[in-house]
Amino acid sequence: MTESGFRSAEDLPEGVSEHLGDLILALADNKRLLGIRYSDWLLGAPSVEAGIACSAMAQDEWGHARILYAMLRDFGHDPTALEHERGAGEYHSSELLDRDVASWEEFLALNFLWDTALSVQFEMLAESRYEPIHYKVRKLLDEERFHFDHGQGWTARLLSAEGGRQALTGAFGAAWNACLCWFGAEDDPLIGTLAAHGIVRRDAAGARARWLEQVGPLAAETGLAREADSVWASTREPVWEGYLARRRRAAEGGPDEDSLARVRGDRNRELLMD
Template sequence: MTSRKLSKPADLPDDLRPILADWLLAAADDVFLLGHRNSDWTGLAPMLEEDLAFSSIAQDEIAHAQAYYLLVSELTGQPPDKLAYGRSPVQYRCAHLVERTDDFDWARAVVRQFFYEHYGWLRLQRMVRSAYQPLAELSGKIAQEEKFHLEHLDDWAVRLGTGTDESRTRAQRAVDKLWPDALCLFEPVDGEQRLVEAAIFPSAGCDIRRAWFEEVSRVLDRAGLTVPSADGMDRSSCPPGGRRGVRSESFGELFAELAEVYRIEPDARW
């Protein structure tokens, strides 16, 4: 494990740059697709206050994706727009959870974001300690906004679980449906252990899956919702999935919508 700080791409060993780029793409793709999924709720959330809040969260996620794509661009020389819109589906590294449509079911949208926020927060706690300074600095800024997201989604999970019979039923249905995808948020990209050894993605010092399960369970207990089985929490990896380019059935229509304008004229300047 290295103890020296790495302040620019040239400081990275040659063999680690493509691994870091792939890993950053996973982080970027996650929040890029999640932000776009959440933006579908603009003008449709249950109340005006939440319409503003959820739209703001969607904007934050897309802005965070842009920042990650800029880091990847510095490593690879590829323009951020091409990274966001110009790859083939198998080149995306997002988890299946963020691809899933919510079918305009508010409880499902909330639970999807809730599961992701707890994962993202644990990941950020490692990223702020990265030996790669650009990543550490960016993560510190993102964490300030993500803390608000986390608290907001925790409140909504409890609100749905302790609300009406219908809200509780919908919330429990969403938890059960999305649970398998949530467990696979932790699927590593190829070579990720090398980043851990180099302190670019520092070791969590604990079982991060177990930490996620405990935090999610704590909130779901408060909400009066049943926590699904912990079976599978101790797996070292998921079957090959989103991090390795295997796309879910939900990805196609979302990707077509996202890339429609870019593909008309990829080299356009705005």
Template sequence: MTQKTELDVVTMEAVRDLILVLADSKRLLGYRYAEWMLGAPELETGIACSSMAQDEWGHARLLYALLKDFDEDVEALEHGREAPEYRNMQVLDEPAPSWTDAVALMTVADVALTVQFEALESSSYGPLRQRVEKLIEEERFHAAHGAAWSRRLAAGTDASRTALRESVEAALPPVLAWFGPDSERGRDLVGAGVVDAAGSDLRSRFVERVAPTLEALGLEEAGGRVPDLEGFDGARRRFPGGGPDPETIRRIRGDRNREFLMD
């Protein structure tokens, strides 16, 4: 089992970056789900959104904790960063304004994260591998919930199908880009056994996983488009500039309530 001390400096930095990308993405996705706890179409669906939000935040906390091994200040990572410092998936920067946009996050963004975690199931980096199995198990519920709502909306009215199609089509490009190019960083991670695939290989796995959703909405061609990755920041897994909306980050950090914490 590989420990941090057994990784070369370049690979160690790449592992640290990957963990932070995944933790930030989980944290933001959980918040986006939480925003729909009271606005979901049905009470049961709101409860499901609450459950998924708790799962994602729990996953994020597990991942942030791993960064202690990389001499990171976890408290500062969770409560001290501003929006531009976050490394979350770009599609999570803004709230999902409609229910179909929320379903698109379930069926596109959440699935992409699961595909990345599956590439870590046999990771040579033990501390990360040990946490992946539980995460993937909980993600099966998220995938089932998203797929059920996707089928329901696609088979509903013309308006519901069109709205879902537009939401998925909008979410797809930034998620396809999130897997990044075939880079030296990715090859280092694969070569060290940290992941079993990176870049275009992971993107292909993702497209295969979401193919039923895309086919049901007539978006097969969109799934096959190769993203323009010029200027892509491989360490942050996003394009330069931008970030989550500042109000989201203030709420996530709990700025207004930190004074009430007891030592």
């Protein structure tokens, strides 16, 4: 890179800091909630081995969330308040994570499609001009490799049977639009600004293409992706209606009551002594 880096949020150009803070908060909240969703399956996964994987992935996600929340100090946030004091409407997490998912195929939509979508956004930050983040991205992506393998390995397994293929077609179909939107529309103010300043490596379309390259080959078997001239594309156009660019989600609202109590640690507040 020839452009110089930014050592802190203070150094960022006018208007960039707020957008980057929002993206980091969205990544942090998604990881905190995704960890909860993973942990919901550490008992009920189809094998004890898969349960162990869910448990390990949950811890990874929370570890990543912790790093990101700490980073938000640089953007004027108080990490303790972020962790314990926000209302549902202040979370910047996907609607896919608002409540526990009901089945293993829905779990795989989170594990394979959504977790990969988050990782692609981190790849985009790997050479970010905002230096505090690109130092952290490598280790995080190393851990995410196993999440991808888990999601892909299980998706391939279910796709090997017609019943599994049908179940995944439903579950992936339900999560697909949220993933497409995550990378942003062409005029997404947040991603657009960050790409223009070299904070993320590629623009919305570039990041989405990278994600499709990763999930496309298996998603194709559910009819959601197709390949033309070795480029993977979605068979569906993203639906942007209601999408909240700042909160990176399709609608108002937020985690349900139980999820909120868990992310904030409400039920054991008097025993909070970290």
